[in-house]
Amino acid sequence: MTSNGRIGAAQPATPLLEVSNLTVSYQREPVLRAVSFSCPPGAVVGIIGPNGAGKSTLIKAVLGLVPRESGEVRVGGLPVDRARDRIAYVPQREDVDWDFPVTALDVVLMGRYRQVGLFRRPGPRDRALALELLERVGLEGFAQARIGQLSGGQQQRVFVARALAQEADLFFLDEPFVGVDAATERIILELMAQLRRAGRTIVMVNHDLGVVQDHCDLVLLLNGAVVAFGPPGEVFRPDLLRRTYGGRLVAFEQGGSRVVVGP
Amino acid sequence: MTAWLLAPLAYEFMQRALLTSVLVGVICAVMGSYLIVKRWALLGDAISHAVLPGVVIAYILGIPYFAGAVVTGLATALGIGYVERNTRIKSDAAMGIMFIGAFAMGLALISRVPGHIDVHHILFGNVLGVRDGDLWLAAATGGLVLAVVALLYKELLMWSFDPTAAQVSGLPVRALHYLMMLLLSVTIVASMQAVGIVLVVAMLVTPASTAFLMTRRFNAMMGLAVVLGVAASVTGLYLSYYANVASGAAMVLVSTAMFMLAMLFSPQEGLVWQALQRRRRAGRIQQEDALKALHELEERGTRADAGALAASLGIERGRAQALLRRLRAAGLVALAPDGSAALTGAGLRKARGLVRTHRLWERFLTDAGGRPWDLVHDEAHGLEHYTPPEVAEELATRLGHPRHDPHGAPIPSVEGILDAPADRPLVEAETGAEVRVSRVDDENPRVLRTLARLGIGPGTVLTPLPGGNGRVVLRVGGEELEIDAETARHIRVEVRPGPAQGISGA
The missing domain is CATH 1.10.3470.10 (ABC transporter involved in vitamin B12 uptake, BtuC)
Structure with missing residues (x-):
């Protein structure tokens, strides 16, 4: 690493995602300041922080959805714009128009568009893969349902299936468990574990500290800037959490007991 | 052209x-x-x-x-x-x-x-x-x-x-x-x-x-x-x-x-279909409620006619009459020339099915849902019209095929057989003799709350004592309690105590 970002843990392998000195401003107000971190292949990375900490902005800036004022994002050693085929993104639920006339199968097939290529239509093999993925997220029999007719959890699973259809190496999930049922949360967590074992990396924004603690290999504490980055055991410390969340109360489990951090 | x-x-x-x-x-x-x-x-x-x-x-x-x-x-x-x-x-x-x-x-x-x-x-x-x-x-x-x-x-x-x-x-x-x-x-x-x-x-x-x-x-x-x-x-x-x-x-x-x-x-x-569907659903729910009301009138031995139906459903007499005619057309009710109505075999089966679903839901809501027993009647009433028979049977299986609802009312069997206990109103029981509460009327939440507070429910053994002045005095577990006549009227008792059912509710 050439930057002066705080890297909490020694990275064992060549990083799959490398963010250095990323700064983002909205109307000259800095939202993210010199954010640096890197993720190895085969890891689940959680980004946590209070509202307005810039969690979603960080993901969007990494993906090039909002302009970067400075800094660099590399995926597998390449600038992110040249590695888009390795990236899949599951948007926040509120960013989707649920009245749109598409079926669950249509949405999953969108994950194949890049591989299918310009001017061509998805073929039988793409359809077969999409149907198989719908089955994997427990939605067999819902292929022809309009997306708006599904429950919140089912909709989220369709989007996860779409991300899987991209056969990406790097997955970004923005608040994947908001407004979903317990079964969906379990299915998505299980899929994340499978992806991780297959050497894929998942970066997710989450506000549930318990989920992050139990399921993430690395945690980024964010509050405009990086407060800490490392394994949950190292960053879930009262002083660091207090610096992340400022005056707010946060609770998490440590060694089987509940720790509440306050101002 | x-x-x-x-x-x-x-x-x-x-x-x-x-x-x-x-x-x-x-x-x-x-x-x-x-x-x-x-x-x-x-x-x-x-x-x-x-x-x-x-x-x-x-x-x-x-x-x-x-x-x-x-x-x-x-x-x-x-x-x-x-x-x-x-x-x-x-x-x-x-x-x-x-x-x-x-x-x-x-x-x-x-x-x-x-x-x-x-x-x-x-x-x-x-x-x-x-x-x-x-x-x-x-x-x-x-x-x-x-x-x-x-x-x-x-x-x-x-x-x-x-x-x-x-x-x-x-x-x-x-x-x-x-x-x-x-x-x-x-x-x-x-x-x-x-x-x-x-x-x-x-x-x-x-x-x-x-x-x-x-x-x-x-x-x-x-x-x-x-x-x-x-x-x-x-x-x-x-x-x-x-x-x-x-x-x-x-x-x-x-x-x-x-x-x-x-x-x-x-x-x-289509907005027209939606409106029609709402009407049809409302009509079906009213017919189901009418079947249950007629069933209850028959159980009580009260004459069932348009007037009685109108009173128990809280609708106008003319509408009750129309409802009875529709039920007759569906083969669920027989109407006599004097205006009295009786459930047909099909009507009775349907009514008992609804009663069964209703009481299973009450059981589920109190036992599994932890809801107080004075609220479950209305909640079950909302659910019973939307519960297909196979779901009701799934409920029965999960609940271990209960025979009584939380208020002591018997649950009809899946075949539609209802074992009515030989009970009578508490106010008619003779004083000094021990009786067992068989059931309490479930439609008055205030009474149910009072009884829950006093610890009286199906299975409670009590002895009516001489009272008066609109008060009913009971001996329950060595203690003497006084309840008002209105509350007492909602309690039915068996003279020969049957097996204990346990009290449920709040």
Whole structure:
């Protein structure tokens, strides 16, 4: 690493995602300041922080959805714009128009568009893969349902299936468990574990500290800037959490007991 | 009919008009489908008004009108985006400012141009007056629109459904955005001759909205929109020819009528079907409630007739009579000449099934749901009408096939057999003798709360003592309690104590 970002843990392998000195401003107000971190292949990375900490902005800036004022994002050693085929993104639920006339199968097939290529239509093999993925997220029999007719959890699973259809190496999930049922949360967590074992990396924004603690290999504490980055055991410390969340109360489990951090 | 349709086509102007109408129907429907899902309807309106100055400027410069029209239409669309991005003005106001400004500019220019521009024609169109050039423009636009949509269908679908994910996957979403804006402008200009710039937005929005209500996939929506759009514009053309109605207005009115029909009658979302379904559901629920009420009257040994039914359902006598006639027609109730009603075998089975479902839900809500016993009657009442028999049996299995509800009322068996206990009201029990509470009436929450507080419920062993003055005195577990007569009237007791049932409730 050439930057002066705080890297909490020694990275064992060549990083799959490398963010250095990323700064983002909205109307000259800095939202993210010199954010640096890197993720190895085969890891689940959680980004946590209070509202307005810039969690979603960080993901969007990494993906090039909002302009970067400075800094660099590399995926597998390449600038992110040249590695888009390795990236899949599951948007926040509120960013989707649920009245749109598409079926669950249509949405999953969108994950194949890049591989299918310009001017061509998805073929039988793409359809077969999409149907198989719908089955994997427990939605067999819902292929022809309009997306708006599904429950919140089912909709989220369709989007996860779409991300899987991209056969990406790097997955970004923005608040994947908001407004979903317990079964969906379990299915998505299980899929994340499978992806991780297959050497894929998942970066997710989450506000549930318990989920992050139990399921993430690395945690980024964010509050405009990086407060800490490392394994949950190292960053879930009262002083660091207090610096992340400022005056707010946060609770998490440590060694089987509940720790509440306050101002 | 065929002659009626073919006769006008003897004229060359009608042939041109027909072809133009078909083309306009197609391109407006295709672009309109994107307009609907992208929420660009207002933008379409803005662009269509903003082509006016372009037409006039082109006339002044002596260049083809569509060149000027597309330029000012697009420039205004870009201007709207610019205002939106660089000021605090929101998009609807930005559109209002820019397109009315452009439109006024067009009107101002027209008033100063020497010579004659037919404003009415530009604003409202006249498909009967299209020239060869207009037809070629519509044909070329149609070719362009269909080619782009055919080649980029999946990219455009992704762009319109989920632009963020499209951008992440590397699609040039800005380029697609401007491409669609260009196609929209060209479509509007090409439709100008047929429907005019004021009405064109209806041809864009209405057939596509109608199709939106009736389909669940975008390609089906677009296909249906094309069919409806062509049907509307061709029908409008004939109306215009035969009834001498302004062509643009006729086309728009036909597609508006189609939309109204779809809104009211579309198979899944038609408002008429929804209303009918609500009525049918309300009717079914009332019939089910009537069956239960008749069953209860029979259980109590009270004469069941329209008056008694009206009283227990809280409806008017006339409605109760109509309800009884409907139940008789369904073979669930028999009516005697004296007006008394009795459940038939089928009616009794149905009523017992409803009672069974109701009491199973009460059991479930108290035992598994932890709900207090004074609330579960109403809650179960809401649920029983929506519980298919197999779900009720699933409940029974999970609950271990209970025989009584939380208030002690027996649950009919799945075959419809009801074991009524040999019990009687507490107020009729003789004083001094030990009795066991068999059940309490479940319809008065206040009484149920009182009893729960006193610890009296099904299975409680108690001894009525001499009371008086409207008070009932009981000995329960060595203690003497006093309850009011109203509460006592809701308690039924067995003289010979049966097996304990346990008390449930709050």
